[in-house]
Every structure is written in structure tokens, then in C-alpha cells.
Amino acid sequence: MAVYLLKKILYGILVAWGVITVVFLLFHVLPGDPARMMVGQRADQETLEKIREEMGLNRPVHEQYLHYLNDLSFLSLHDPVDQENYFYLDPGEYGGSRVLIRFSDAKALVLKAPYLGRSFQSREKVGYILGTALPNTFLLAACSMLFAFVIGTAAGIFAAVRKDGIYDRSILVISSLGMSLPSFFAALLIGWLFAYKLQDFTGLNLTGNILEVDEYGEGLHLQLKNLLLPALTLGIRPLSVVVQLSRNSMLDVLSQDYIRTARAKGLSFSRIIFRHALKNSMNPLVTAVSGWFASLMAGVIFVEYIFGWKGLGYVIVNALNNYDFPLVLGSVILISLIFVVINILVDLIYAYLDPRIQYA
Numbered sequence: 464m465a466v467y468l469l470k471k472i473l474y475g476i477l478v479a480w481g482v483i484t485v486v487f488l489l490f491h492v493l494p495g496d497p498a499r500m501m502v503g504q505r506a507d508q509e510t511l512e513k514i515r516e517e518m519g520l521n522r523p524v525h526e527q528y529l530h531y532l533n534d535l536s537f538l539s540l541h542d543p544v545d546q547e548n549y550f551y552l553d554p555g556e557y558g559g560s561r562v563l564i565r566f567s568d569a570k571a572l573v574l575k576a577p578y579l580g581r582s583f584q585s586r587e588k589v590g591y592i593l594g595t596a597l598p599n600t601f602l603l604a605a606c607s608m609l610f611a612f613v614i615g616t617a618a619g620i621f622a623a624v625r626k627d628g629i630y631d632r633s634i635l636v637i638s639s640l641g642m643s644l645p646s647f648f649a650a651l652l653i654g655w656l657f658a659y660k661l662q663d664f665t666g667l668n669l670t671g672n673i674l675e676v677d678e679y680g681e682g683l684h685l686q687l688k689n690l691l692l693p694a695l696t697l698g699i700r701p702l703s704v705v706v707q708l709s710r711n712s713m714l715d716v717l718s719q720d721y722i723r724t725a726r727a728k729g730l731s732f733s734r735i736i737f738r739h740a741l742k743n744s745m746n747p748l749v750t751a752v753s754g755w756f757a758s759l760m761a762g763v764i765f766v767e768y769i770f771g772w773k774g775l776g777y778v779i780v781n782a783l784n785n786y787d788f789p790l791v792l793g794s795v796i797l798i799s800l801i802f803v804v805i806n807i808l809v810d811l812i813y814a815y816l817d818p819r820i821q822y823a
Contacts, residue, residue, distance in 0.1 A: 468807060475803030479796060486795050487531065490788050491524050518583065522549065534578040535796070542569045556581075579796070580789035582782075589793035592778060597797070600767070600774030604759040606690060607698035611755070615702045616748065619709025620736070626714065634706060641703030647765035650696045654769060657692060667692055693770040697763060701755040708751050712744040719743075749812050 515521045519530065530549060533539045541552035543562060552560060552573060560575035579589035622631040658667050667688055716722065717740055725735050767776035775794060782790035 467810075471803070471807050471810070475800070475806075478803065479799040482795055482799050483532075483535075483792065484528075486792055487528055488524075490791070491527075519549065531580070531792070534580065537574065537577065538563075539573050539575060541571060541573045543571050543573075544568055579793040582790045583787045584782075584785045584790075589789050592790060593775070593793055593797055596773065596775045596778045599772060600763055600776065603690065603693055603697060603763060603767070603772060603774060606694040607759055608701060608755065610694060610698040611702035611705050612748070615705030616709045619706045620713050620741070620744075622706070622710045623713035623717065624736070631710075634710070638703040638706040641699050642707075644699060646696065646700065647769070649699055650693070650766045650769040653692055653696050689770075689772075693763075693766050693772050696770075697759055697766050701751075701759070704751055704755065705748060708747050709744065712747045713740060716740045716744045749809065 512521070519527055522530070526549070533541075533550065540550065541557075541560075542548040542550050543552045543565075545551060546553075548569065552562075552571070554560070557573070557575050557578055560573050562571045563574050564572040566572070579593070581588055582592060585592070618634055622634040625631050657665050722735060722740060726732075730738075763772075763774060764776035764779055766772070767774045768780045771777070775797070779791065779794045781787075782794065
């Protein structure tokens with residue numbers, strides 16, 4: 464198992480490196496000027512050049528790339544003395560860094576936390592911005608998956624028990640429609656219906672966050688109702704997938720010999736379902752739910768932006784609009800790490816549910 468986990472971690476690092484490289488090159492190939500986006504169209508050339516120099520945009524692309532990879536690494540090479548050096552070890556930027564080996568006055572091996580740079584627009588550290596946005600996205604994705612898993616599993620099992628009945632056929636049709644419904648269209652439709660047309664009855668807002676300032680501006684208050692519409696919208700597609708998976712998995716389990724033996728022993732149907740069939744039908748669901756959770760963490764961009772939910776997707780859209788390269792690249796790295804970590808957890812949970820599985 465340890466060897467398997469090490470392979471997965473190394474694979475994840477390679478995937479993250481590949482994604483970083485592709486996004487980095489795209490940003491330097493596509494038209495756009497981050498310095499111009501920062502100061503506006505009326506800035507003079509001297510101001511633009513000064514900002515480009517401050518952000519390192521006047522350096523060759525390969526040098527910027529190596530500098531970024533150097534910042535991301537736990538072990539990096541820096542100049543601890545010369546403040547004019549592009550690779551200067553700035554204590555204000557690399558907090559908690561420690562020089563391990565000094566090769567010369569201008570070069571040292573440094574142990575530090577990965578540094579994602581500063582936002583071109585706000586000049587705040589990218590790590591701080593993402594750390595503020597990630598809990599909101601995690602909460603939204605978790606609520607969506609909880610909704611999808613609980614409702615979808617119950618509906619799928621009931622459909623399997625009532626196989627070929629009107630309920631079963633209706634569930635299959637509705638879930639097929641749900642899987643084909645794009646998230647951005649569902650967000651617009653649900654927002655228009657429940658937060659605009661039926662707002663007097665639902666009391667729900669089209670936009671809002673989990674913590675909102677009250678109308679008197681006296682402090683932050685918990686607003687769980689703002690979570691309902693984005694969580695419902697984001698949960699539609701995984702709900703449809705869970706319904707069909709749980710139905711098909713339960714039908715497969717119910718056809719096994721040990722289920723027939725349990726029936727022959729006179730066990731009640733409900734006991735057969737909940738004591739014997741349910742756990743064995745969970746394996747495909749665990750993989751699907753975990754995979755969808757990772758997808759939701761990365762695919763909330765449209766939903767968060769439409770509902771004004773200040774999470775990772777909201778940050779990415781604003782960063783793309785402002786050509787904020789460090790913030791976009793930091794978001795991509797974070798999403799890649801989420802996929803890697805969740806895939807490892809899925810494998811561990813799958814091995815727990817099915818002891819026959821052995822990872823080498």
C-alpha cells in the first residue's frame with residue numbers, strides 16, 4: 464500500500480507540473496497585458512515599464528517559468544543578499560524560510576513553504592486569497608454531494624425494488640434529463656424561478672454568501688438560505704448519476720446467490736436490503752461520489768459566479784477577467800491537488816469496503 468500511495472503522489476506531482484506548464488505557456492501566448500489591466504488605458508509608458516519590472520513581466524519567459532517553479536518548491540535556490548536579484552530571498556514574501564546550504568554569497572539552498580506569488584490586481588498573497596475562498600467552495604460542494612448521495616441513493620434503491628414499475632421508469636427518465644442539463648443553464652433557470660418569479664414565496668436571494676452583513680451594517684450573520692439554490696443547482700447532475708448507479712448496483716446485488724439464500728432462509732425483504740445488499744452495492748457509489756466531489760470542487764465556476772457565491776469559482780472568473788496570472792495559476796494548482804488527494808482517498812475507501820482489493 465505504501466508503494467502504491469507513493470506512486471499516486473508522484474503521478475499527482477507530474478500531473479500538476481504538466482498543468483502548470485500548459486497554463487503558464489498559454490498566458491504568455493494569448494494577447495493581453497497584466498500591467499495595462501492594473502493601471503488602466505491612460506497610464507504612460509514609464510509607469511507600465513516600472514510595473515512590468517516589479518512583477519517580473521519584462522524577463523524572458525523561460526526565466527519567469529523557472530522562477531515560478533522555484534517559488535513552488537519546498538527546496539529552492541535563492542540569493543539571500545542582493546535585493547536587486549530576480550531570485551532574491553525576500554523575508555516579506557518567503558516567511559518562515561530557512562537557509563540550509565550556502566553555496567556562495569549569491570546562491571543558497573532554502574527550505575520554505577511553497578509560494579504562489581501575489582495577485583496582480585489586489586497585491587495580496589495568492590495563498591491568502593485561495594485560503595479564504597476554498598472553505599466556501601468546499602462547503603458548497605459538500606452540501607451538493609450530501610444532497611445528491613442521500614436523495615439519489617434512496618431513490619435508486621426504491622427504483623430497483625420497484626423494477627419496471629411506473630416509478631422506476633419515471634426515475635430513469637428524470638435522471639437522464641438531469642445528467643444532460645448543463646450547470647450554467649440550470650443555475651440561470653433555478654435562479655430565475657425561485658429567486659425572481661417565486662421570491663415572495665421562497666424568500667430566497669439570487670446572490671449572497673454564507674456570511675452577510677445585516678441591513679444596518681452592524682456585523683456578519685449566518686445566512687444558510689443563500690446556500691440552498693447554488694447547492695441544489697450543483698447537485699442536480701451528480702444526483703442523476705447516483706440514482707442510476709445505485710439502481711443498477713442494487714439490481715446486480717439482488718441477483719446474487721447469497722441474496723437468494725437469504726430469501727430461502729426466510730429473512731424479511733427489508734432486512735435483506737439493509738443488512739446484506741446495501742453495503743455491497745455501495746462500492747460503485749463511493750467511486751462515483753468521490754469523483755464527482757472532485758469535479759464539483761473544480762466545476763463550480765458558473766454556479767458560483769451566477770449566484771454571487773464568493774468561492775474558488777468566483778475568484779477564478781474575476782482573475783480571468785482581470786488577466787491576473789498568479790491567481791489563475793494558483794487556482795489551477797489547487798484544483799490539481801484536490802483531484803490527486805481525493806483520488807487517493809477513493810482508493811483507500813474502496814479497499815476498505817471491498818477487502819478483496821489489494822494495491823501493490
